[in-house]
Amino acid sequence: MPIPNYIPAEIEPKWQAKWEADGLYHADIDTSRPKYYALTMLPYPSGDLHIGHWYAMTPSDARARFMRMRGFNVMFPMGFDAFGLPAENAAIKHNIHPKKWTYANIDRMRKQLRSMGAMFDWRREAVSADPEYYRWTQWFFVKLYEAGLAYRKMSPVDWCPHCNTTLAREQVWGEDRHCERCGTPVIKKDLEQWFFKITRYADELLSYDTIDWPERVRTLQTNWIGRSEGASVFFKTEAGDTLEVFTTRPDTLWGATFMVLAPEHPLVDRITTPEQKQQVEEYKFQAARQSDIQREAADKEKTGVFTGGYAINPVNGARIPIWIADYVLMTYGTGAIMAVPAHDERDFAFARKYGLPVVVVVQPEGMPPLDGATMAEAVPAAGTMVNSGPLTGTPGSEAFERIIAYLEAKGTGHRTVNYRLRDWLISRQRYWGAPIPMVYCRDCGVVPVPEDQLPVLLPDDVEWLPTGESPLKLHPTWRFTTCPKCGGPAERETDTMDTFMCSSWYHLRYLSPRYDKGPFDPKEYSYWMPVDLYTGGIEHATMHLIYTRFFHKALRDMGITEGPEPMVMLRNQGMVLGEDSEKMSKSRGNVIAPDDLVRAYGADTVRAYLMFFARWDQGGPWNSSGIEGTARWLRRVWTMISETTGPEAGAQKPAADEQTIRILRRKVHQTLKALTRDFETLEFNTIISGLMELYNEMSKARQAGAAGTPAWDEAIDIYLRMLAPVAPHVSEELWQYTGKPYSIHTQPWPSVDEEAAAQEQITLVVQVNGKVRDRISLPADVSQEGAKSAALESEAVKKLLDGRPARQVIVVPGKLVNVVV
RNA sequence: GCCGAAGUGGCGGAACAGGCAGACGCGCACGACUCAAAAUCGUGUUCCGUAAGGAGUGUGGGUUCGAUUCCCACCUUCGGCACCA
Numbered sequence: 001m002p003i004p005n006y007i008p009a010e011i012e013p014k015w016q017a018k019w020e021a022d023g024l025y026h027a028d029i030d031t032s033r034p035k036y037y038a039l040t041m042l043p044y045p046s047g048d049l050h051i052g053h054w055y056a057m058t059p060s061d062a063r064a065r066f067m068r069m070r071g072f073n074v075m076f077p078m079g080f081d082a083f084g085l086p087a088e089n090a091a092i093k094h095n096i097h098p099k100k101w102t103y104a105n106i107d108r109m110r111k112q113l114r115s116m117g118a119m120f121d122w123r124r125e126a127v128s129a130d131p132e133y134y135r136w137t138q139w140f141f142v143k144l145y146e147a148g149l150a151y152r153k154m155s156p157v158d159w160c161p162h163c164n165t166t167l168a169r170e171q172v173w174g175e176d177r178h179c180e181r182c183g184t185p186v187i188k189k190d191l192e193q194w195f196f197k198i199t200r201y202a203d204e205l206l207s208y209d210t211i212d213w214p215e216r217v218r219t220l221q222t223n224w225i226g227r228s229e230g231a232s233v234f235f236k237t238e239a240g241d242t243l244e245v246f247t248t249r250p251d252t253l254w255g256a257t258f259m260v261l262a263p264e265h266p267l268v269d270r271i272t273t274p275e276q277k278q279q280v281e282e283y284k285f286q287a288a289r290q291s292d293i294q295r296e297a298a299d300k301e302k303t304g305v306f307t308g309g310y311a312i313n314p315v316n317g318a319r320i321p322i323w324i325a326d327y328v329l330m331t332y333g334t335g336a337i338m339a340v341p342a343h344d345e346r347d348f349a350f351a352r353k354y355g356l357p358v359v360v361v362v363q364p365e366g367m368p369p370l371d372g373a374t375m376a377e378a379v380p381a382a383g384t385m386v387n388s389g390p391l392t393g394t395p396g397s398e399a400f401e402r403i404i405a406y407l408e409a410k411g412t413g414h415r416t417v418n419y420r421l422r423d424w425l426i427s428r429q430r431y432w433g434a435p436i437p438m439v440y441c442r443d444c445g446v447v448p449v450p451e452d453q454l455p456v457l458l459p460d461d462v463e464w465l466p467t468g469e470s471p472l473k474l475h476p477t478w479r480f481t482t483c484p485k486c487g488g489p490a491e492r493e494t495d496t497m498d499t500f501m502c503s504s505w506y507h508l509r510y511l512s513p514r515y516d517k518g519p520f521d522p523k524e525y526s527y528w529m530p531v532d533l534y535t536g537g538i539e540h541a542t543m544h545l546i547y548t549r550f551f552h553k554a555l556r557d558m559g560i561t562e563g564p565e566p567m568v569m570l571r572n573q574g575m576v577l578g579e580d581s582e583k584m585s586k587s588r589g590n591v592i593a594p595d596d597l598v599r600a601y602g603a604d605t606v607r608a609y610l611m612f613f614a615r616w617d618q619g620g621p622w623n624s625s626g627i628e629g630t631a632r633w634l635r636r637v638w639t640m641i642s643e644t645t646g647p648e649a650g651a652q653k654p655a656a657d658e659q660t661i662r663i664l665r666r667k668v669h670q671t672l673k674a675l676t677r678d679f680e681t682l683e684f685n686t687i688i689s690g691l692m693e694l695y696n697e698m699s700k701a702r703q704a705g706a707a708g709t710p711a712w713d714e715a716i717d718i719y720l721r722m723l724a725p726v727a728p729h730v731s732e733e734l735w736q737y738t739g740k741p742y743s744i745h746t747q748p749w750p751s752v753d754e755e756a757a758a759q760e761q762i763t764l765v766v767q768v769n770g771k772v773r774d775r776i777s778l779p780a781d782v783s784q785e786g787a788k789s790a791a792l793e794s795e796a797v798k799k800l801l802d803g804r805p806a807r808q809v810i811v812v813p814g815k816l817v818n819v820v821v
Numbered sequence: 822g823c824c825g826a827a828g829u830g831g832c833g834g835a836a837c838a839g840g841c842a843g844a845c846g847c848g849c850a851c852g853a854c855u856c857a858a859a860a861u862c863g864u865g866u867u868c869c870g871u872a873a874g875g876a877g878u879g880u881g882g883g884u885u886c887g888a889u890u891c892c893c894a895c896c897u898u899c900g901g902c903a904c905c906a
Contacts, residue, residue, distance in 0.1 A: 219825055223902060247906060327904045337906045346904055420905055629846045689845035765841045770887045772841055810886050815840055820886045
């Protein structure tokens with residue numbers, strides 16, 4: 001039988017069809033084996049599968065396959081995050097219905113996904129725009145509402161004038177505060193919107209004790225949540241109102257020389273005196289207008305207006321003026337601050353501009369005595385408290401705790417924690433999303449749609465003109481309904497949900513995508529959850545990855561889910577850039593299309609090259625000639641195996657000596673050991689280089705006549721098993737060729753023969769004063785003394801010592817000897 | 822400004838616990854095969870130097886017998902946040 005050529009286009013579709021027909025990748029509950037839930041972020045069906053999808057998915061697939069060979073019952077599902085703005089924008093642009101556009105893309109992408117040869121269990125596919133899916137998205141909304149975690153509030157919210165919708169705080173990016181999707185700067189609008197109380201979980205979200213997530217993601221989330229410890233302090237105004245402020249520096253309380261309120265603060269009108277009224281009104285109007293138009297750069301000069309009112313400092317009775325200024329934000333803390341210009345940069349700038357007094361109350365060690373009248377800048381450093389009544393002299397290290405105790409004893413303040421995190425705004429004034437399942441009744445008020453009436457179906461016949469009004473509001477009949485409570489006339493909520501709501505629980509729908517008694521089958525949940533390894537891009541660190549953790553914890557508190565976290569281990573891949581090192585985009589013309597690559601090289605080569613060309617967690621620029629090297633390697637492996645095994649093997653005449661066999665087996669088992677570790681830690685680039693290196697070694701052994709020996713057969717067997725997760729098609733084809741039983745993908749991962757991997761001779765590096773001067777070969781079990789004397793016997797050492805005695809000789813067993821003169 | 826990550830040949834990168842820097846691949850050079858080219862195979866490839874030898878992991882210092890690895894300071898690049906009290 002002639003040796004066939006390696007033609008990926010022939011073998012890849014063949015095996016894909018067979019695996020699918022055999023249900024090779026079906027994952028079912030099997031309590032006899034440990035489970036492993038491997039999950040990779042689901043794609044948005046935007047049209048074509050791009051190289052970024054391959055980069056995220058195929059190494060994740062290789063890892064899942066490895067775990068399967070390691071004896072785990074592995075589930076690796078796939079689905080589509082199908083609701084969202086791009087579909088609607090495409091609808092507007094091309095006059096195609098968003099549903100049609102989305103489902104056509106899904107069909108196309110399903111085919112492309114199959115060309116990867118991944119071990120997706122397609123029976124578990126879930127599509128978030130299917131009524132059977134969003135029925136449960138809506139059900140979760142109602143559950144959150146019933147638990148008091150969803151509420152409706154009129155507030156100034158971020159609005160994208162291009163997408164014509166509100167956005168969550170997380171979807172507003174950069175200094176110019178632009179829309180995450182289209183880049184248009186957002187504006188502020190006062191709207192009645194639905195929010196989820198994610199802030200209730202702020203503290204719990206800061207704990208990562210039970211999960212193995214990258215430091216980077218944890219830092220991003222921690223900063224985003226922005227916890228600060230401080231104190232609430234109650235000031236009394238002269239009008240008799242209580243003014244609560246939040247401060248992280250209660251130790252500077254005696255230095256508060258004025259107060260500042262946000263212009264929108266509810267007490268401003270009561271505090272303002274008639275003489276100041278006009279000025280205050282003008283400032284308020286300007287501030288509101290400014291936030292309405294666009295936020296100016298952060299470094300703009302501080303402005304403010306005196307209200308004419310005064311407050312009393314609760315610790316020293318000082319009468320201090322109350323100002324309003326737009327550098328104080330209504331959305332953080334209480335919207336009011338005590339200003340301590342001596343020790344806060346912003347307050348200092350404000351005080352100098354408006355001639356307000358500066359009083360020093362903290363004297364840092366090692367600094368000349370501070371003087372409020374002459375200091376050129378604020379001194380925020382900690383130090384001994386001065387001019388602070390009974391607390392004068394308190395050292396910096398105790399100041400915080402002592403002032404809190406003092407405030408709590410006097411009843412004028414207490415310890416508080418504040419967060420930067422805001423509640424999650426989930427209303428969207430768009431069509432292509434899950435309708436918010438709420439009804440407004442004139443008599444009963446806000447009423448959730450009962451469970452047996454879900455889903456609230458999204459109608460197909462809708463005008464999706466971008467008017468700024470929710471398209472569902474313009475539908476002639478859809479919004480009119482009856483109240484589930486009293487049966488009277490009522491109206492539906494016409495906003496739809498943020499798609500991040502859909503993706504917060506998709507990992508649960510995969511468990512049982514057709515289950516109709518709940519969002520998921522509890523039996524499947526208790527077997528598969530939590531997700532053991534979650535892979536995806538870092539760009540979701542402060543969006544999807546925070547939302548899904550919140551979601552899980554909220555459901556846990558309702559008894560729907562179990563355990564502290566949804567995903568135990570998280571790993572992020574980097575990004576594949578264009579050959580010009582720029583982000584790939586159609587306008588730059590640097591897009592690499594995976595379909596073209598599969599046609600030219602086959603999926604196995606594309607998979608292997610994606611794993612090889614860069615560190616997976618970093619990514620990097622694509623290199624068209626680089627992939628040739630990977631293609632060459634797989635062809636060589638094919639040639640070597642087809643020439644030395646299978647029907648051709650009889651032609652081989654083994655002629656290898658013992659030494660060759662020993663070296664071959666050692667390299668095989670050393671590689672196996674290294675690759676096992678690299679698969680565990682997701683270091684894909686060294687997996688491929690290890691396989692290339694072993695090929696090179698086997699090639700040498702073949703020259704020395706190793707082919708046809710039992711050691712050779714073992715090498716081929718182990719080689720193919722190690723190759724299987726990386727290149728599933730070619731390994732399956734060669735596995736069959738070598739006469740092994742179908743399928744290689746149900747084979748166990750080989751085990752290391754430690755004895756074979758052991759090195760019997762070592763190369764000892766001989767250094768003189770830390771510089772390599774010689775290398776000597778010694779038995780691996782040589783004693784320290786033996787290594788030392790062998791090194792001192794070395795010609796190179798003798799020459800350099802030139803008769804002088806060695807001052808010190810350091811022996812590192814198995815590695816080197818350093819002779820110090 | 823604050824927080825975080827990263828700087829290694831012409832390029833992507835490797836070095837698992839402080840012990841041979843540059844594995845593996847690309848590119849390049851030379852050779853074999855060929856009438857020739859491509860493909861394929863082989864050899865070489867950090868820099869300086871003909872060589873002996875020397876230098877070398879962003880820069881400067883430190884710890885150590887020994888530092889890409891640990892510590893300090895700085896420079897550069899990238900990412901996030903940014904009047905958050």
